[in-house]
Amino acid sequence: MKYYRSHVLVCVDPECLNRGAHEIEDALQDELVAQGLIDEVQVLETSRIGACSDGPELMVYPEGVHYVGLSVDDIPYLVEEHFLKGRVVQKFLYTRPKFVDEELSAPTPKEVRVVLRNCGKIDPQNIEDYIAEDGYQALAKVLTEMTPEQVIDEIKRSGLRGRGGAGFPTGRKWELTRAAKGEPKYIICNADEGDPGAFMNRRVLEGDPHSVIEGMIIAAYAIGASQGYIYCRAEYPLAVSTLNIAIQQARNFGLLGKNILGTDFSFDLEVRQGAGAFVCGEETALIASIEGRRGEPRPRPPFPAQSGLWGKPTNINNVETYANVPQIILKGAEWFASMGTEKSKGTKTFALAGDLNHTGLIEVPFGITLREIVYDVGGGIRDGKAFKAIQTGGPMGGCLPASYLDLPVDYESLTAAGSIMGSGGMIVMDEDTCMVDIARFFMEFTQDESCGKCTPCRIGTRRILEILTRICEGKGQDGDIETLEYLCEQIRTNSLCGLGQGAPNPVASTLKHFRDEYEAHIYEKRCPAKVCRALIRYEILPEACTGCTVCARNCPVGAISGERRQPHVIDPDVCIRCGICMQVCNFNAVVIE
Amino acid sequence: MQPENGNHKKERILAAVEAALERYGARREELIPILSDINRALGYLPPEALNEVSRRLKEPHSQVMSVASFYQMLSTKPRGKHVVQFCESAPCHVVGGREVWEALQEHLHLEAGETSPDGQWTLVTVSCLGLCSVGPVIVVDEDVYGNVTPERVPEILARYR
Numbered sequence: 230m231k232y233y234r235s236h237v238l239v240c241v242d243p244e245c246l247n248r249g250a251h252e253i254e255d256a257l258q259d260e261l262v263a264q265g266l267i268d269e270v271q272v273l274e275t276s277r278i279g280a281c282s283d284g285p286e287l288m289v290y291p292e293g294v295h296y297v298g299l300s301v302d303d304i305p306y307l308v309e310e311h312f313l314k315g316r317v318v319q320k321f322l323y324t325r326p327k328f329v330d331e332e333l334s335a336p337t338p339k340e341v342r343v344v345l346r347n348c349g350k351i352d353p354q355n356i357e358d359y360i361a362e363d364g365y366q367a368l369a370k371v372l373t374e375m376t377p378e379q380v381i382d383e384i385k386r387s388g389l390r391g392r393g394g395a396g397f398p399t400g401r402k403w404e405l406t407r408a409a410k411g412e413p414k415y416i417i418c419n420a421d422e423g424d425p426g427a428f429m430n431r432r433v434l435e436g437d438p439h440s441v442i443e444g445m446i447i448a449a450y451a452i453g454a455s456q457g458y459i460y461c462r463a464e465y466p467l468a469v470s471t472l473n474i475a476i477q478q479a480r481n482f483g484l485l486g487k488n489i490l491g492t493d494f495s496f497d498l499e500v501r502q503g504a505g506a507f508v509c510g511e512e513t514a515l516i517a518s519i520e521g522r523r524g525e526p527r528p529r530p531p532f533p534a535q536s537g538l539w540g541k542p543t544n545i546n547n548v549e550t551y552a553n554v555p556q557i558i559l560k561g562a563e564w565f566a567s568m569g570t571e572k573s574k575g576t577k578t579f580a581l582a583g584d585l586n587h588t589g590l591i592e593v594p595f596g597i598t599l600r601e602i603v604y605d606v607g608g609g610i611r612d613g614k615a616f617k618a619i620q621t622g623g624p625m626g627g628c629l630p631a632s633y634l635d636l637p638v639d640y641e642s643l644t645a646a647g648s649i650m651g652s653g654g655m656i657v658m659d660e661d662t663c664m665v666d667i668a669r670f671f672m673e674f675t676q677d678e679s680c681g682k683c684t685p686c687r688i689g690t691r692r693i694l695e696i697l698t699r700i701c702e703g704k705g706q707d708g709d710i711e712t713l714e715y716l717c718e719q720i721r722t723n724s725l726c727g728l729g730q731g732a733p734n735p736v737a738s739t740l741k742h743f744r745d746e747y748e749a750h751i752y753e754k755r756c757p758a759k760v761c762r763a764l765i766r767y768e769i770l771p772e773a774c775t776g777c778t779v780c781a782r783n784c785p786v787g788a789i790s791g792e793r794r795q796p797h798v799i800d801p802d803v804c805i806r807c808g809i810c811m812q813v814c815n816f817n818a819v820v821i822e
Numbered sequence: 823m824q825p826e827n828g829n830h831k832k833e834r835i836l837a838a839v840e841a842a843l844e845r846y847g848a849r850r851e852e853l854i855p856i857l858s859d860i861n862r863a864l865g866y867l868p869p870e871a872l873n874e875v876s877r878r879l880k881e882p883h884s885q886v887m888s889v890a891s892f893y894q895m896l897s898t899k900p901r902g903k904h905v906v907q908f909c910e911s912a913p914c915h916v917v918g919g920r921e922v923w924e925a926l927q928e929h930l931h932l933e934a935g936e937t938s939p940d941g942q943w944t945l946v947t948v949s950c951l952g953l954c955s956v957g958p959v960i961v962v963d964e965d966v967y968g969n970v971t972p973e974r975v976p977e978i979l980a981r982y983r
Contacts, residue, residue, distance in 0.1 A: 331955040331956055332955045422952065423949060423950065424950065425911030425912045425913060425949065425950035425954075426911060426912055426913040426950060426954050427950070427952070428950075428952030428953070428954055428955075431952040463858070463895050464948065464949065464950070464951050464952065465952060501854075501855075502854075502855065502858065503854075503893070504854050504857070504858055504893035504894070504895045504896055505893050505894030505895035505896075505948075505949070506892060506893050506894060507949055518854065519851070520850075520851055521850050521851040521852060521853035521854055521889070522853075522888075522889065523888050523889055523892040524892065524893070525892075580954060582912075582913035582916075582954045582955075582957075583913065583916050583917075584916065588954070588955055589955050620912070624912075654913075656912055656913060656916065658916060662916065667912075670912060670915055671912065674910075674911070674912075674949075678949070680892075
């Protein structure tokens with residue numbers, strides 16, 4: 230084979246041809262001959278270098294320099310500069326348009342991107358982009374070099390645990406499903422990411438769908454399944470359409486369907502859409518929903534590994550779990566197990582939200598502390614305020630105070646602290662947050678989303694919500710705290726599924742860590758964070774008030790009185806605490822007491 | 823708007839049912855996709871549609887109704903021409919969602935789940951849309967609006983009047 234020091238790829242897509250790609254190619258050949266470089270530089274045709282909007286486009290390797298907007302007249306100069314003198318011609322250099330990604334910014338030093346590695350970097354609608362990033366290599370390796378038992382063993386040794394929240398060892402689950410009696414077997418991907426504030430899975434499905442599909446095909450091979458379903462919530466329309474495109478492309482490439490990669494292994498996938506029910510993220514409810522029924526959970530055992538979809542052995546993992554699988558196969562169990570803590574291996578994606586300087590998606594190795602997440606990755610609390618609490622694990626999770634900031638993030642530590650890992654939502658709250666209000670807010674959610682099948686969850690969450698609402702309205706009574714604690718314990722121990730068992734967590738954790746705030750609401754009729762309307766009072770500071778009358782003119786209920794140029798007064802009995810006076814005052818004279 | 827005559831309405835409903843059954847097949851396990859499609863085509867699930875689905879799938883009406891009434895995105899009540907969805911999740915709540923919600927209620931004169939008497943607007947809350955980086959978030963019909971403030975609410979709604 231002849232050796233060239235440089236290769237020039239000319240884009241010959243219809244768009245570039247229209248703009249004279251062939252003429253450019255001819256001019257390049259002629260000029261390379263003229264300058265005596267034709268034995269050193271090879272000109273080839275290719276397609277799809279870029280968007281072709283500024284064609285004709287060239288790509289020069291091995292440098293990987295991308296030129297756009299060339300005309301035939303520019304070629305002699307380009308050849309002389311780039312190929313003779315070795316200088317990149319800045320004038321024609323393609324620069325990627327800068328765009329701000331509000332969800333996923335460049336990784337901070339403490340982050341490690343495994344699951345999110347391709348997000349925002351490849352075109353999710355083009356399977357070739359994924360293949361260029363070693364995509365489907367793991368599948369090829371599994372199908373040609375490994376037995377299903379070896380695949381399961383590799384996953385077991387990696388220490389991968391379910392990223393949906395419960396943290397069950399993935400390899401063990403696959404083993405159980407493989408060993409279970411019954412045919413056919415099914416594979417399900419739980420993409421019903423319903424936890425408020427958690428959108429890690431959405432981003433993976435929209436940005437790197439093939440990593441999930443490849444992980445599912447490998448899992449199907451390992452357990453012996455021929456049909457799989459991705460259950461995606463209807464609130465994610467873009468994820469659904471991206472997945473459907475990706476599945477079709479994988480079929481066209483022989484990566485899904487009959488005789489995958491020419492082997493005798495066959496497997497196909499289908500996307501099933503939810504219709505708006507949080508409880509469908511619970512695996513037995515999810516299965517009911519795929520079967521076309523109400524998404525209500527049923528008691529376990531039997532677990533889906535024994536009796537799942539249509540009563541057959543079924544393996545359910547979440548999006549992030551599957552997305553880790555190809556990397557583990559390619560780089561090895563030892564590589565994966567080298568990240569994280571003793572019992573929690575690898576990385577975890579989180580969606581950071583709330584009062585932080587940098588919110589959005591992050592991916593960090595297990596074992597990182599909450600402090601590192603809040604201050605190093607999240608950039609600290611917004612507006613220089615003080616940290617008050619971090620809520621982890623979604624609506625079934627808990628709130629942890631500042632004294633827990635040095636807690637290492639792994640499944641066991643978070644559970645021991647009274648919260649949970651959950652699927653990865655993290656909400657950081659500053660000093661202006663009322664923890665009773667937050668607990669009430671989460672109870673509103675679980676109460677709303679309770680499917681109604683079992684009594685402790687259906688009625689218990691309603692009772693808790695009633696009490697919390699009363700406390701926030703300033704009508705808290707002696708004994709409320711004890712009743713709440715009793716209800717929390719009853720609901721936790723007697724509910725049917727994870728939603729019910731976890732439902733009291735926001736209340737139980739705030740009662741444990743922020744009990745003084747509950748007491749202030751109930752006994753002193755005071756909201757320390759000044760959030761609960763019934764417990765705050767607007768006042769005008771006489772020394773700051775200039776008597777400009779703006780507040781009195783804007784007050785919707787006429788609660789403010791006072792002479793022009795004299796300090797004004799708010800009548801607390803008339804005031805509806807709408808806060809307009811505070812917004813309109815130009816002298817910061819209105820304060821909350 | 824001319825009131826729709828009874829026969830025309832019935833034809834429209836049956837056509838929507840037919841299209842959904844055509845797309846997914848008249849099978850029990852396809853019930854949720856079938857109902858979702860009909861809901862999208864008609865804006866809600868009228869009783870005639872549920873009856874027809876029950877007849878064609880050979881499923882008791884109670885079974886069809888139990889599914890139709892369970893999922894948030896399926897509505898058995900008529901909805902307005904424009905549906906305003908407000909994300910009521912915690913990340914939106916802590917960045918000013920409550921004020922946006924109050925502004926929506928005030929401008930539309932509606933409570934959660936209500937439809938305006940003139941059939942123009944329906945106001946509903948929706949669970950997390952996963953757009954937490956740009957909260958508070960509202961969705962009008964299919965259009966998503968992020969970083970919404972109470973001040974922006976009238977301007978956003980005016981685009982649909």
